[in-house]
Amino acid sequence: MTQKKYFPIIVSSPSGGGKSCICREILKKNKDILYSISYTTRPPRENEDDGKDYFFISKRHFRKMRRNGDFLEWAKVHGHYYGTSRKVIENALSQEKFIILDIDTKGTKKFLKRMPEALSIFLFPPSMKILEKRLKNRNTDDEKTIQFRLRNARKELADSWYYDLFLINDEISIVVDKILQEVKNKSEGIYLN
Ligand code: 5GP
Numbered sequence: 001m002t003q004k005k006y007f008p009i010i011v012s013s014p015s016g017g018g019k020s021c022i023c024r025e026i027l028k029k030n031k032d033i034l035y036s037i038s039y040t041t042r043p044p045r046e047n048e049d050d051g052k053d054y055f056f057i058s059k060r061h062f063r064k065m066r067r068n069g070d071f072l073e074w075a076k077v078h079g080h081y082y083g084t085s086r087k088v089i090e091n092a093l094s095q096e097k098f099i100i101l102d103i104d105t106k107g108t109k110k111f112l113k114r115m116p117e118a119l120s121i122f123l124f125p126p127s128m129k130i131l132e133k134r135l136k137n138r139n140t141d142d143e144k145t146i147q148f149r150l151r152n153a154r155k156e157l158a159d160s161w162y163y164d165l166f167l168i169n170d171e172i173s174i175v176v177d178k179i180l181q182e183v184k185n186k187s188e189g190i191y192l193n
Contacts, residue, residue, distance in 0.1 A: 004187050006093055008115055009033070009100045011179070012160070013123035014153030015078065016135035018169045019102050022123065026100060033098040033183070036088050038064065042080035045140050063064050073110035075102065078145075078152060092114045098183060101177045112162070119186050121179060122163040126170050128153070164175065 013019045027035055039055045041062050050056050057065075064079050066074060070146055074083035084101060091097035101118075103111065125131035131153060135146045160166070165182060167175050 001016055004096075005117075005189070006032075006096050006098055007186070008036070008089055008111070008118040009098055009179070010111065010118055010120040010163075010181060011100060011102055011120070011123065012105055012108055012156070012163070013169060014125065014131060014156045015123050015149040016131050016138065016153070017123050018029055018134065019123060019170065021172060022169065022175055022179070023100055023102055026179060027171075027173060030183075031178065032096075034092045034098055036084055036092070036099050036101040038079055038082050038101075038103070039071070040082045042078075042082070050149050073107045074115055075104055075107040075110070077104045077106070078149060082107065089115075090160065098187075107158045119183060120163040121165045121167060121182070122160040122175075123175065124157065124160075124167040125153075133154060159179070 004052055011019050011023060021126055023035060037051065037053070037055060039057055039062060041057060041059050042054070042057050044050065044054070048054065051082070059081065064085065065071060065083065070086055071083035072086045072089055074081060076082075082103070084103060084107065089099055101111070112120060114119060128150070132146070132150060134148060135141065141149065167178060
């Protein structure tokens with residue numbers, strides 16, 4: 001039998017694409033998958049906790065970590081800085097765990113240069129209209145921010161060709177099962193490119 005392989009799992013989608021919901025379901029269903037908590041300079045939203053959703057840090061702290069090489073990748077997204085901790089990823093893999101990253105397309109490109117063995121998945125919203133509706137329904141951003149995020153979404157959709165897998169994020173449970181199946185296949189060496 002081939003040895004099971006562990007690797008990072010990148011899940012990207014435009015803001016409002018439903019990634020966090022998908023990631024939560026995946027974590028519930030497979031205890032071998034950990035979540036990579038990113039560092040960000042964005043202020044926390046009302047329902048977010050430091051150390052759970054993100055590590056919320058100042059720009060100065062972020063710059064220091066960047067200088068120290070603490071990030072495996074980092075990017076400026078929607079006007080704020082976000083970065084993936086090298087230590088978090090290395091720890092997970094050394095404990096023989098998968099680790100799921102919810103990061104943007106620019107960060108993914110950088111990450112894949114460092115760790116090409118990662119599985120990268122891009123979630124498409126069923127349509128731009130539905131994406132706009134989802135952004136409005138979550139009530140976390142004002143109209144200006146929503147329009148800014150929609151403009152970025154168009155760029156991200158156009159910049160997704162290098163992902164391993166594309167899925168349409170229509171039915172959460174179906175998307176979750178597809179991702180888990182893909183992880184299993186790749187881990188057992190039956191990944192078909
Ligand atoms: P939000 O502010 O809505 O939580 O996230 C905004 C965007 O930043 C999302 O597309 C999310 O995937 C991305 N993001 C979150 N953490 C990271 C990270 O560590 N690195 C990069 N490159 N993007 C991230």
